[in-house]
Amino acid sequence: MSTTGVASAETSHADPPAPYRWRWAALFVILAAEVMDLLDAVVTNIAGPSIRADVGGGASTLQWLAAAYTLSMAVGLVTGGRLGDIHGRRRMFLVGAGGFTLGSFLCAIAMSPEMLIGARVVQGLFGAVMLPQGLGMIKEMFPPKESQKAFGLFGPVMGLSAVCGPILAGWLVDADYFGTGWRMIFLINLPLGAAALLGAVRYLPRGRSASKPRLDIPGMILVSLAAMLIIFPLVQGREYDWPLWTFLMMGASVLVFIAFGAYESRRSRAGQDPLVIPGLFRKRGFSGGMALGLVFFSTMQGFMLVFNLYTQIGLGYSPLKAGLVMVPWSGGMIVGFGLAQAVARFGRAVLQAGTLLMALGVFGIWLTLDMAGSGVGPWQLLPALLVTGVGMGLLMAPFFDIVLASVEQHETGSASGTMTAIQQLGGAFGVALLGTVFFGLLGGGIASAVDDHSDTLRGQLTAAHVAPAAQDRVVMDLRTCASDRAVAKDPETTPASCTRLEKDTRSAVTSPQDAARIPAALEDTASSAFRSGFGTVIKTVLWVVDGMLVLTFLLAFLLPRHARPGESGAH
Template identity: 85%
Template sequence: MSTTGVASAETPTDSPAPYRWRWAALFVILAAEVMDLLDAVVTNIAGPSMRADLGGGASTLQWLAAAYTLSMAVGLVTGGRLGDIHGRRNMFLVGAAGFTVGSLLCAVSVSPAMLIGARVVQGLFGAVMLPQGLGMIKEMFPPKESQKAFGMFGPVMGLSAVSGPILAGWLVDADYFGTGWRMIFLINLPLGAAALLGAVRYLPKTRSESKPRLDIPGMLLVSLAALLLIFPLVQGREYDWPAWTFVMMAASVAVFAVFALYEARRSRAGLDPLVVISLFRKRGFSGGMILGLVFFSAMQGFMLVFNLYTQIGLGYSPLKAGLVMVPWSGGMIVGFGLAQAVTRFGRTVLQGGALVMALGVFAVWLTLDLAGSGVGPWQLLPSLLVTGIGMGLLMAPFFDIVLASVEQHETGSASGTMTAVQQLGGAFGVAILGTVFFGLLGGGIATAVDHHSDGLRRQLTAAHVAPAAQDRVVADLRTCASDRAVAKDPAATPASCVTLEKDTRSVITSPQDGARIPAALRSTATSAFKGGFGSVMKTVLWIVDGMLVLTFLLAFLLPRRARDEESAGH
C-alpha cells in the first residue's frame, strides 16, 4: 500500500482551496490498493488448483506469491520517483493499465512459467501504480482532513486481507463459466477498467515545476539491494536457510551503503537523486520508517501464523478461516472511527492504538490458554475485535504524521520509500515469525504426542499390542506427526509416516484390532496437532506483543502532531 501525489493544475500549491474531487479520487486510490492486496493473498488459496491444472512442483506454489512480492519490492522506490518525473496521475494510469494486462496474462496462462512471469508483470506495474497514492492524498486534502483520508487505508487493508481468501475460495469453488482459478485474475479486469476510468475522471493532473531526471545508476543499485534482501527473506525458510541466504542479506547491506553514498554524492553535485537524502534528516519521516518496519513486520507475521494455526492446526476451511478474521476487520473500522474523534491528540492516538492492539493479542493468547485445542470462532471474536480496534487507532494517524513534513519535490521519493518499507516489513515478519513458528512446531507437536501417549498406550493395550511394540508405534507416531506438520510439500508423505504405517500393520493381529488401532492413532495425532499448534501459536503471540510494545516506544521518535510538522515544513 502506498501513496504519492502532486497538486492539481487547477489547484495551485500556494492556494488553500482543497481539490474539488478529492474524495472521489481517494476511492480510486483505494481501489488500486484493494487490487494489490487481493492479488497478494489469493494465490495462497488458489495455488493448489493452479498446480493441479498447470502442473509444476511444490516450489511453484511458493513462486506464485514470491514472484509478485519480489518484483513489486524491487520496483517501488523507482516507481515513486517516476511520479515526480512524469506526473503521478500519468504513472498511476500506466501502472493500473499494466497491472490489468498482467492480470489478463495470469488468467490465460498455460504453464507455470507463464503464470509466474505474468505475476512478475503484475508486481512491476503495481510498483508503478501504488506509490502515486499517498502523495496525491497529501496534496489534495487540507490538513484538517488528511488524517481521515490517510486513516482509510487501515480498514481497507484489513477488509482486503480478510476478504481475499474468502473471495478466492468462493471463485475457485464456484467455477464460473468453467474458469476455475482463472476467475481470481479475470475479476481484476472490470476492477482495473473502473480504476482507469476513475483515474481519468477524478485524479488531479500533475506537473512538476522542475522536472527531475531519472537516476538510472541509483535505480539499478537500489533494485539490486532490494532483491538481495527480499529474495532470501521470502524464500529462505523454504530452503532451510542455507549459508547463501545470509550472504545475500549481508551483500544487500553493502549495496545499500554504496547506494546511500552515491545518492549523497549525486545530491552534492546538484543532480537529481532517486531518493532525496533530505528526507532522512526529518525526524517524522525517518522515525516513521523505523516504526513502520517493526509494525508491518508484526502485523503481517501475525496474520500469516494465525492463518496457519486456524487452517492447519484447527482444520478450518479457507472460507471459515477468513470469516474468523472478520472481527479483526470490523475492529479496524471501529478504531478508525474512534481515531477521527480524537485527532487532536496526534501521536498519542497512535501509541494508544499500539497498546490496545497489544492488549488484543494478549487476549488471543489468554483465549487459547483457557479454551485449549477446542477453541472456536466465537471464543476468538472479542480478542480479535480488540486487536482490530488497536490497529485502526494506530494506522489512522500514521501516514499523516510521517508524511506531514515532506515537501512536494520529495513526495515521490517518500512515497516509494514508505511503500518499500511496508513490503520489507511484511517480508521480515513472514520470514521471522514464520521461521520461529515452523522451527518450534515440530517439537511442539512431538511434545503434544508425549502428553497423549498414556491414553494411546491404554488403547493399544486393549488391542493386545505388546509393550515393546507400543513403544515403537508411539515413537513412530511422534516422528510422523512432527514431520508432517513441517513438511514443505503437504501432498507428500514423509518417510516416517510410511514407517508408522508399516509398524502399525505389523502389530495388528485381528480384523477388530485392524480398525481400533488406526482409529486410536488418528485420534491421538489430531489431538496432538491441535495441542502442538496451539502451544507454538501462544509462543509467537508473545513475540508479536513484544514487537507492538517496541512500536509504542518507537513512536516517541515521531512529532507529537502532524500539523506541527506541517508548519515546520512550510
C-alpha cells in the same frame, strides 16, 4: 497542495486556494488500486493447489506464485515513486493500473507455470508504478485538516482486503464460474482495473513537477539490486532451510544499500536529481516513521500468517471459515479509524494508544486459547480480535499523515515509493521471522503433545493386544510422523517416518479384530496432539507479536508529537 510560499498575515488577506474539488472521489480510485494489490498478494495462497493441479509444476511453483509478485514489486517501488515526480503522478498511475490489469489478464490465460510466474512479475512491476502515486496525490489534494482522515482510510481498507482476499479466492475457485476455476481470481481484476482507469481519467488531478527532475538510472539499479538481495532470501529462505547463501545475500544487501546511500548523497551534492532525496532521512517524522513502519508491518503480516495457519491447519477451519473468523478484526479497524478522527488532536499519542490496545487484544487472544484449549470456537475469539482491530485502526489512522506531513512537494514521489517499499519489506520480514519461529517450534510442540497423549494411546494399544515392545515402536513412529507431517514443505508428500509407522502398525496387528482398532487409536491421538501442539506453539508466537508491538510503541517516540508544528488544539 503546496506547503511553501505562504505569505504572512501582514501582507496577504487572500483566502487559501480551494482544495481539489474531486478529492474524495479520487481517494476512492486510489484505494481501489490498493485493494487490487492487496487482494492479488494473497489470493494465490488459497488458489495455489488448484492452480498447480491445472497447469502443473512442482512444490516450489506455489511459493513462486507469491514470491514473484512480492519480489518484483519491492524491487520497483522506489523507482515507481520517483517516476511520478518526473512524469506526473496521474500519468504514472494510469500506466501502472493499465499494466497491472494486463498482467492480470496474462495470469488468467497462462498455460504453464513459467508463463503464470512471468505474468505475476508483470503485475508486481506495474503495481510498483501504480501504488506510490496514491500517497503523493493524497498529500497534494487534501488540506491539512482532512489529510489524516484520508490517510486513515488505508488501515481499514488494508484490513478488509487481507480478510476478504482468502474468502474471495476460496469462493471464486469453488464456484467455478463459466468453467474458469482458479482463473477467475485474476479475471475479476479486469472490470476492477477498467473501473480504476476510468475513475483515474475522470477524477485524479493533473499536474507534474515544475522542476522536472531526471531519472537516476545508476541509483535505480543499485536500489533494485539491494531490494532483491534482501527480499529474495526473506521470501524463500525457509523453503530452503536457511542455507548460508541466504545470510550472505542479506549481508550483501546491507553493503549495496550503503553504497546506494553514498551515491545518492554525492549525486545530491553535485546538484543532480537523486532517486531518493537524502534530506528525507534528516526529517524526524520520516526517518522515525520508516523505522516504526518496518517493525509494525512486520508484526501485522507475520501475525496474519501464523493466525491463519493456526485456524486452517491447527483447528481445521476451511479457508472461508478462517477468513470469516477475522471479520471482527476488520470491523474493529473501522471502529478504531472512527475513534482516531475524534481524538486526532492528540497526534502521536493516538498511535501509541492504538499500539497498546492492539497488544492488549493479542494478549486477549492468548488468554482465550489458554482457557478454551483446542476446542476454541470463532465466537470465543471475537472479543479479543475486535480489540486487536480497534487498536490497529487507532495506530494506522495517524501514521501516514505524521510521516508525510514534513515532506516537501518535490520530495513526495521519493518519499511515497520509499514508504511503500518499507511496507513490502516489513511484510516479507514479518512473514519470514514469525513463520520461521512458528514452524521451528511446531515440530517439537506436536511431538511433546504426542508424549502427553501417549499413556492413553498405550492403554488403547494394550486393549488391542499389542506387545509392549511393539507399542514403543508405534508410539515413537507416531511422534516422529506427526512432527514431520506438520512441518513438511510439500503436504502431498508422505514423510518416510509415516511410511515406517504404517509398516510397524501392520506388524503389530495380532488379529483381524484389532486391525481397525489400532489405526483408529493412532488417528485419534494424532488429531488431538495436532490441535494441542498447534495451540501451544501459537501461544508462544503471540508473545513474540506482543514484544514486537512493545517495540513499535517505543519507536513511536521518534515521531513528532503532531503531524504539523503547533497542531495541538482541536481541528
